[in-house]
Amino acid sequence: MSNPMPLPRQEQWGRRLLPLVTVVPYVLLAIMVGVTVAIRRSHGDSLTIDLALCALTAAWMMWMFTLHPAWRERPQVMGLFMGVLIVLMAILVIRDPWFGLFTPAGYFYAFRILPWPSELAAIGGVAIVAGTAQAAPIPKTNVYGVLGYLFVLAVNIIPMCGLAWLGQKGEEHEELREQALAEVNEANRRLAASMAENAGLQQQLLTQAREAGVSDERQRMAREIHDTLAQGLTGIITQLQAAEQFADDQALWRRHVQAATRLARESLSEARRSVHALRPEALETARLSEALAGVAERWSALHGIEVQVTTTGTARPMPPEVDVALLRTAQEALANVAKHARATKVGLTLSYMENEVALDVRDNGRGFEPDRFGDGGGPPDVGDEGPRRPDAGAQGGGFGLVAMRQRVESLSGTLQIESEPGVGTAISACIPAAPAGAGA
Structure with missing residues (x-):
């Protein structure tokens, strides 16, 4: 069987x-x-x-x-x-x-x-x-009898076979309905699984976004502290040390003390603005080229080093983050010149091009070897023991060029450093510009 x-x-x-x-x-x-x-x-x-x-x-x-x-x-x-x-x-x-x-x-x-x-x-x-x-x-001995017999058979066969056919179609329809229901249930199950997976991914993305936000804010504060408090404190210390050397000359002593006081006030103001994520005060009332000129003038008066500021191309409004990045880059570059370069002349050029804006800072100082010293905070110090890295002996030192690079590259820009011992240093920051007419 x-x-x-x-x-x-x-x-x-x-x-x-x-x-x-x-x-x-x-x-x-x-x-x-x-x-x-x-x-x-x-x-x-x-x-x-x-x-x-x-x-x-x-x-x-x-x-x-x-x-x-x-x-x-x-x-x-x-x-x-x-x-x-x-x-x-x-x-x-x-x-x-x-x-x-x-x-x-x-x-x-x-x-x-x-x-x-x-x-x-x-x-x-x-x-x-x-x-x-x-x-x-019914007698079946003649044609009428046979036809009658066949008619009776048809009356029995056709309805019963039709009933069977309808039952089969009903069964096929039921099977199709059950199959469709099973597919719907499976689709609902997969949808529920996908929704659960998407919820998990969304939670993961939110966590990553929070972490990224915290990291970005930490980096922003680190850059702002370096560009305001650290530079300001360095300038204050330099002015106070100079005042100690001229304790017998009241005029020079008073000038250095006043410079230190002014630096302290400016640093305090910039620190407050950094905490509130505000634009630097220099950019509140002036364009970038004018703000750079003001920064250079104050820096030159403080350190006694000549600074030539040049603007090429047609000046136009830039997005606020571009102005801030280039201004901070100029400030950091000038601070490095004051600390390390021993230069007598500095050139600062702001170039407005069709699709980008560039800032070049050049000095005629002693220079250094970028490949040897990496992206430290500036050129190596030179003393009795010879060149040493700018971050030697100071935890967290050497953040200057790192901060500059982070600012520029966060805006899809590039930062290039060219320097040789005895020749000087050139720093170039180039950032894509917004279309003409974009608001500052």
Whole structure:
């Protein structure tokens, strides 16, 4: 016998038709036996063949279906069962037409146990047997009788096969609906998983954004402290040391003390503005070129070094962050000249070009080797022990050029440093410019 195979009809009709195929066929057969006995005895006919056929039919249903439930899921076995049962019903109907009342049992079995399209063939076979029983009174010796017989068969076959076809279409529709529902459930599950994943990614992005914000703010404060407090304190210390050297000369002493006081006030003001993330005071009332000129003038007066400021190209408003970056770059470059270069002349050039703005700071000081000393805060100190790195002996020293580079590169710009010992140093900061007409 064949391998077990689940039947679609069993799942759909099992609970509904199970009582009909386990009880009703035997009840119908018992009724037909009683009718046969009554009719045969009234006519004095023999009951042996009819009772034997009924017993054989009952035994066949009992053995193939009732006593072996597992066989109900084997299509080939059930096909054999239905084929033999239809033959037995046909023999009974041919002998006694009233056995047509037993054919509903055949329909129950066909709907219950056979898959499509075997079900359709079995139903057609049962319908032929039922139509034969119904057409028994019709004489088939002429054309009209044959046509009448065929009409009765059609009346039985067409509706029952149509019912089977509608049931199959309904089952296919149900399967499609269940499949669509399963796909929707799977899509909802994936959507829920995606939403959970997106929520996790969003939380991760928020965390990274907060961390990046904290890091950016720390770097901003570090740059601002270096460009305001550190430079201011360095200038104050220099002026106070110079005042100590001229303690006997009241005029020079007073001049250095006043310079230190002015630097302290300016540094305090810039520190307050840095805390509130405000633009440098020099840029509040003047353009970048004018602010650079003012910074250079004050620095030159403080350190006694000549500064030449030049602006090329057509000056135009720049975004505030560009102005701040270039102003701070100029301040840091001048501070490095004062601390390390021992220069006598400094040139500061602001160039407005079509697509970018550049700041060049050059001095004629002693210079240094950039490849040897890296991006420290300036050229190496030279003393009795020879050159040394500017950050030697001071934790956190050498932040100047790093801060400059961070400012410029954060605006998609570039910072270049050219220097040689005894030749001087040139620092060039170039930043892409906003379109003409952009607000400052």
